[in-house]
Amino acid sequence: MKLKPFICPFCRDRFPQKTSMNVHVASKQFIVISTRNKPYKCPFDGCQQAYNDPARLHRHKIDVHKYVPKATIRCKKRSRVSSPSSDYDLTTGPSR
Numbered sequence: 772m773k774l775k776p777f778i779c780p781f782c783r784d785r786f787p788q789k790t791s792m793n794v795h796v797a798s799k800q801f802i803v804i805s806t807r808n809k810p811y812k813c814p815f816d817g818c819q820q821a822y823n824d825p826a827r828l829h830r831h832k833i834d835v836h837k838y839v840p841k842a843t844i845r846c847k848k849r850s851r852v853s854s855p856s857s858d859y860d861l862t863t864g865p866s867r
């Protein structure tokens with residue numbers, strides 16, 4: 772059982788040497804910076820790609836990971852016109 776006193780502040784990986792942790796942290800910091808404005812991260816294991824556009828991420832998944840989208844993907848946004856029943860008749864008061 773090896774002692775690994777150096778713990779990554781990002782993912783809490785443990786490292787026996789500080790230098791190896793620094794290398795790891797440096798890569799993590801790079802990822803943090805590169806994904807800062809890209810909230811759509813690739814969910815595939817080991818892939819660090821991130822995009823600021825879900826469509827690009829989708830395409831990346833197809834191109835890189837041979838991801839097969841499900842048969843029915845609703846691309847069209849249904850513009851639900853939420854019509855509150857504003858024309859509700861309020862004139863019906865208590866009957867005299």
Ligand SMILES: [Zn+2]
Binds near residue numbers: 781783784
């Ligand atoms: Zn880490």
Ligand SMILES: [Zn+2]
Binds near residue numbers: 818819820831832835
């Ligand atoms: Zn990916």
